[in-house]
Amino acid sequence: MGPITLLSAVDPVWATLLSPELASRMQFGWTISVHIIFASLSIGLAPFIIYFTWKDVRTNEQRYARLRSFWVKVFAAGFVMGTVIGIPMSFQFGTNFPQFAEVAGELIGGPLAFEAKMAFFLEAVFLGVLLYGRDRVEDRTYVISSVLVGFGAWLSGFWILIVNAWMQTPQGYEMVTRNGMEVAKLTDPFAAFLTPRMPWMYVHMMNASVIAVALLVAGVSAYIVWKKPDTEAWNTALKLAVVLLIISAPFQAVHGDAYGRHVEDTQPQKFAAMEAHYETGQADLHLLAFPKSPEALTDPRAENLVTVSLPAVGSFLASGGDFDAEVIGLNEYEENPPVALVFWSFRFMVGLGFLFIGLALWGGYLMYRGRLSDSTRYLKAMIAASPFGYAALLTGWYVTEIGRQPWVIQDELKTSEAVSSMLTGGEATLTLVGFVVLYVGLMLTALYILKWLIREELQSLGVRESSGGRWHGPIPWVSSDD
Amino acid sequence: MTDPLLPVDAYLVESLPEIWFGAVLFALGMYVVLDGFDFGIGMLYATRTDERERETFLAAFGPVWDANEVWVVAFGTMLLAAFPRVYSRLLADNYLLALGFVVALVFRGLGPELREQRDDERWKRSADYAFVGGSVFAPLLLGMLAGRWLFGGATLPVALTGVGLVAVSIVTGAAFLAAKTEPGLASELRAYGIGATLAYFAGVVVLLGTVVLTDAGGAANAVLSLPVAAVVALSVAVGLSGSVLARRGQYRAWLASALALPTLLTILVAILLYPTIYPPTGLLVREAVVSPLALNLVTVLGFPVLLLVLWYFKFLYGVFSGPIEGESYGG
Numbered sequence: 082m083g084p085i086t087l088l089s090a091v092d093p094v095w096a097t098l099l100s101p102e103l104a105s106r107m108q109f110g111w112t113i114s115v116h117i118i119f120a121s122l123s124i125g126l127a128p129f130i131i132y133f134t135w136k137d138v139r140t141n142e143q144r145y146a147r148l149r150s151f152w153v154k155v156f157a158a159g160f161v162m163g164t165v166i167g168i169p170m171s172f173q174f175g176t177n178f179p180q181f182a183e184v185a186g187e188l189i190g191g192p193l194a195f196e197a198k199m200a201f202f203l204e205a206v207f208l209g210v211l212l213y214g215r216d217r218v219e220d221r222t223y224v225i226s227s228v229l230v231g232f233g234a235w236l237s238g239f240w241i242l243i244v245n246a247w248m249q250t251p252q253g254y255e256m257v258t259r260n261g262m263e264v265a266k267l268t269d270p271f272a273a274f275l276t277p278r279m280p281w282m283y284v285h286m287m288n289a290s291v292i293a294v295a296l297l298v299a300g301v302s303a304y305i306v307w308k309k310p311d312t313e314a315w316n317t318a319l320k321l322a323v324v325l326l327i328i329s330a331p332f333q334a335v336h337g338d339a340y341g342r343h344v345e346d347t348q349p350q351k352f353a354a355m356e357a358h359y360e361t362g363q364a365d366l367h368l369l370a371f372p373k374s375p376e377a378l379t380d381p382r383a384e385n386l387v388t389v390s391l392p393a394v395g396s397f398l399a400s401g402g403d404f405d406a407e408v409i410g411l412n413e414y415e416e417n418p419p420v421a422l423v424f425w426s427f428r429f430m431v432g433l434g435f436l437f438i439g440l441a442l443w444g445g446y447l448m449y450r451g452r453l454s455d456s457t458r459y460l461k462a463m464i465a466a467s468p469f470g471y472a473a474l475l476t477g478w479y480v481t482e483i484g485r486q487p488w489v490i491q492d493e494l495k496t497s498e499a500v501s502s503m504l505t506g507g508e509a510t511l512t513l514v515g516f517v518v519l520y521v522g523l524m525l526t527a528l529y530i531l532k533w534l535i536r537e538e539l540q541s542l543g544v545r546e547s548s549g550g551r552w553h554g555p556i557p558w559v560s561s562d563d
Numbered sequence: 564m565t566d567p568l569l570p571v572d573a574y575l576v577e578s579l580p581e582i583w584f585g586a587v588l589f590a591l592g593m594y595v596v597l598d599g600f601d602f603g604i605g606m607l608y609a610t611r612t613d614e615r616e617r618e619t620f621l622a623a624f625g626p627v628w629d630a631n632e633v634w635v636v637a638f639g640t641m642l643l644a645a646f647p648r649v650y651s652r653l654l655a656d657n658y659l660l661a662l663g664f665v666v667a668l669v670f671r672g673l674g675p676e677l678r679e680q681r682d683d684e685r686w687k688r689s690a691d692y693a694f695v696g697g698s699v700f701a702p703l704l705l706g707m708l709a710g711r712w713l714f715g716g717a718t719l720p721v722a723l724t725g726v727g728l729v730a731v732s733i734v735t736g737a738a739f740l741a742a743k744t745e746p747g748l749a750s751e752l753r754a755y756g757i758g759a760t761l762a763y764f765a766g767v768v769v770l771l772g773t774v775v776l777t778d779a780g781g782a783a784n785a786v787l788s789l790p791v792a793a794v795v796a797l798s799v800a801v802g803l804s805g806s807v808l809a810r811r812g813q814y815r816a817w818l819a820s821a822l823a824l825p826t827l828l829t830i831l832v833a834i835l836l837y838p839t840i841y842p843p844t845g846l847l848v849r850e851a852v853v854s855p856l857a858l859n860l861v862t863v864l865g866f867p868v869l870l871l872v873l874w875y876f877k878f879l880y881g882v883f884s885g886p887i888e889g890e891s892y893g894g
Contacts, residue, residue: 157676158676158680160629161629161672161673161676162673164629164632164633164672165668165669165672165673166669167636168632168635168636168665168668168669169662169665169666169669171636171639171640172639172654172661172662172665174643174650174651174654175639175643175650175651175653175654175655175661176654176655176658176661176662179651179652179654179655180651182643182647182650182651182654183647183648183650183651185647186643186644186646186647186648186650186651186853187644187647187853187854187857188857189643190640190641190643190644190645190647190650190853190857190861191644191857191860191861191864191865193640193643193644194637194640194641194643194644194861194865195861195864195865195868196640197633197636197637197639197640197641198637198865198868198869198872199868201633201636201637202630202633202637202872202875203875205629205630205632205633206630206875206876206878206879207875208629209625209626209627209629209630209879209883210626210879210882212625212626213625213626213883214626214882214883217882217883218882257854259648260648260846260850260851262648264647266854266857267853267854267856267857267860268571268856270569270856270860501655501658503655503656503658504655504658508658508659511659512658512659512662515662515666519666519669523669523673526673526677529680530677530680533680533681
C-alpha cells in the first residue's frame with residue numbers, strides 16, 4: 082500500500098523522535114483525557130436534564146422549558162463529541178495495545194460489550210427522542226426518555242470502570258496458554274467484575290463528574306445572571322448548581338481520604354508516588370509542597386521541596402490510626418511511575434477539591450442570607466471557577482492512570498509488553514499528531530458552541546450586546562464578537 | 564470458585580462459538596445496513612445545492628444516526644469479548660486503515676452537528692465538506708478493512724470491497740431518502756440509486772472474478788461454492804427488482820429490497836470467512852474463541868439485552884417514521 086511504504090521510508094527519522102510505546106501511551110492518554118471531559122459532561126448533566134424535563138412537562142413553567150432547551154443542546158453537543166472520540170478509543174486497544182487486548186480480552190471484552198449494548202445504545206436511541214421527538218411522543222414518554230438517557234450515561238461509567246478497576250486490582254482469573262500465548266482466563270465473574278477498586282472508583286468518578294458539571298452550570302448561570310439579574314430561569318439554575326456543589330464537594334473530600342487508604346492497601350507503589358515517599362518507613366503528610374528549584378518539579382523529594390507537613394500523619398492515614406506504621410517507599414521497586422506527574426497531579430486535584438468546598442460554603446452562606454445572585458464577587462468567582470472541575474477530574478485521573486505505571490494490568494502485564502509489536506514509530510507518531518490536532522479542534526469547537534449558545538440565550542433574554550449599565554464589564558468573548 | 568449458575572467447562576450449547584461468530588457478524592451487518600444509509604445520505608448530499616433540500620437530508624437521518632453508529636462499537640466490543648485474538652490482530656495489522664475509518668466517522672458525525680450551530684455561509688460549507696468527506700471515506704475504509712480481513716494484502720480485491728461498500732451505501736441512502744421525501748426529489752434520487760446498484764453489481768463481479776483468478780487470500784474455492792452463488796444470485800434478484808420498484812415509484816418497497824443488499828453482503832463475508840475467522844492467519848472460529856465460562860457469561864447477560872436493543876430501534880424508527888416534516892432541534 083502506497084502511504085504505508087512512504088511512511089516506512091521516513092520511519093527511521095520519526096522513530097528517533099518517539100518510540101511506538103511512548104507515542105501509543107501519549108495517544109491513548111490524550112484521547113482518553115478528551116473523551117473523559119465529554120463523558121463526564123453527560124454523566125454530570127444527566128440529573129439536570131432529567132430535573133428540567135420533568136419540571137417542564139409537569140409545571141409548564143417557562144423557566145424550565147428554557148433551561149431544558151439550553152442544557153439539552155449542551156448535552157447533545159457533548160454526547161456527539163464524546164461518541165466521535167469514544168469510537169476511536171474502542172479500537173485503540175486493538176490498534177495500539179493488541180497484546181493487552183489479547184491477554185485481557187476475556188476479562189475486559191464482556192464489560193465493554195455490555196457497555197455498548199446496555200448503556201451506549203440506550204443513551205443514543207433516547208437522545209434521538211429527546212432532541213427531535215418533543216412533538217412526536219407523549220409527555221410521559223418524553224420524560225422517561227430523559228431518564229433513560231441519564232441512566233445510560235451512569236451505566237456506561239459503571240461498565241467502563243469495571244474494566245479499569247480490574248486493571249488496577251485484577252482478580253477472578255488465572256493465566257493459561259492459548260494459541261501459544263499466556264492469556265487471562267475468566268474463573269470467577271463476580272470477583273472479576275466486583276474488584277476491590279470498583280466501588281471506590283465508581284463513587285469517586287461519578288461524584289467528580291457531578292462536581293465538574295455543577296461548577297460549569299454554576300459558571301454559565303452566574304454569567305447570565307450577572308448580565309441579566311432578574312432572569313428567573315437562570316437564578317433557579319444557579320441555586321440548583323450551588324446546592325449540588327454543597328452536597329458533592331465535601332463528600333468528595335471525605336470519600337477521597339478513605340479512597341487513599343484503600344490505594345495504600347492495594348497499590349502501595351502508587352500511594353508512595355502520590356506522596357513522593359522514597360524511603361520505606363514512617364511517612365509524613367505533605368499538606369502543601371513547593372519546589373525549591375526547577376529540578377524539584379521533575380523530581381520531587383523531601384529535601385528539595387518546601388513543604389507544610391504533618392509529621393507521621395501519612396503513616397496514620399495510610400494505616401488507619403497508627404502513627405508509626407511503615408509505609409513502603411519507592412526505592413523498593415525496580416521501576417517507578419513518573420513520580421513528578423503523579424505527585425503534582427495529586428496536589429493539584431486535592432487543592433482544587435478544597436477550593437470547591439470553599440466555594441460551596443460561600444454559596445451556602447449567601448443563599449442562607451438570600452443574596453446569592455446579588456453578590457457580584459461570588460458570581461465572578463463562579464465564572465472563573467467553571468473550568469476547574471474538569472482540571473481536578475483530569476488530574477485525578479492522571480494520578481490513577483500514571484500512578485499505576487509501569488503496569489497496564491497491576492503486577493500482571495507491563496505497558497511496554499502490551500504495545501503492538503507491528504507498530505512503527507512513524508505510524509504511531511503520525512496518528513498521535515493527527516489525534517492531537519483533531520481533538521484540539523474539537524475542544525475549541527465545543528467551547529465555541531457553548532459560547533454561541535450563551536450568546537443566543539442572552540439575546541433571547543433581551544440583553545443587548547453593546548448595552549452599558551451595570552453590566553459593561555470587560556467581557557470580550559461576548560461583546561467583541563461580530 | 565465454581566459458579567452454580569453457569570457451566571464453567573462446557574459451552575451452554577455445543578455450537579455457542581459458531582453462534583457468536585454469527586452474532587458478531589450480525590452486529591457488523593446491522594452497522595453496515597443502518598449506518599450505510601447514513602453514509603449514502605452523506606454522499607448524495609453532495610449532489611444537492613439547494614439549502615432546503617440539504618436540510619431535508621439532514622433531518623432525515625438526524626434522530627437516528629447516532630444510534631446507528633453505536634452498532635460499530637457493539638461489533639468491536641463483541642469481537643473483543645468473544646474472539647480477542649481476531650480483534651487485536653485485525654486492528655493491529657491494519658493500523659492506519661482502522662484509525663482512518665474512525666477519523667472519517669469523526670468528521671461524518673461532527674459535520675451536521677456543527678453546521679446548525681452557526682448561520683454563516685463559510686462555516687456551513689466547511690461543515691458540509693467534513694460531512695461529505697467523512698461519508699465517503701468511512702464506508703470506503705471500512706470496506707477495505709473487511710477486504711483485508713477476507714483476502715489479506717491483495718490490493719485489488721481490498722480496494723474493490725471498499726468501493727462496493729460505498730456503492731451499496733449510496734443505494735440504501737437513496738432508497739431511504741426517496742421513501743421519506745416528496746415525489747419530485749425522490750425521482751431524482753432513484754436515478755442515483757439505480758446507477759449505484761449497477762455499479763455495485765459490476766464491482767462485485769470484478770471482485771469475485773479477481774479472487775477466483777488470483778486466489779487472493781486463498782478464497783478462490785470458497786467463492787466457487789454453492790452458498791456464494793446463491794447469495795450472489797439473490798443479490799442480483801433483489802437489486803434488479805429494487806430498481807424496478809424504484810422506477811414504479813414504490814419507494815417503501817424499494818427501501819426494503821435495498822436494505823437486503825448490505826445484509827446479503829454481510830452474509831457473503833460470513834460465508835467466505837467460515838470456518839476460519841481470520842484467514843490471513845488461518846485461525847479457526849473454535850481456536851480463537853474465549854473459554855466456556857466467559858462466553859456463557861456474555862451470552863446470558865448479552866443476548867436478552869440485544870433483544871431489548873432491537874426493540875429500542877423499532878421504537879425509535881417508529882417515532883420518526885413517515886415523511887420528514889419541519890423538524891426542530893432541541894424540542
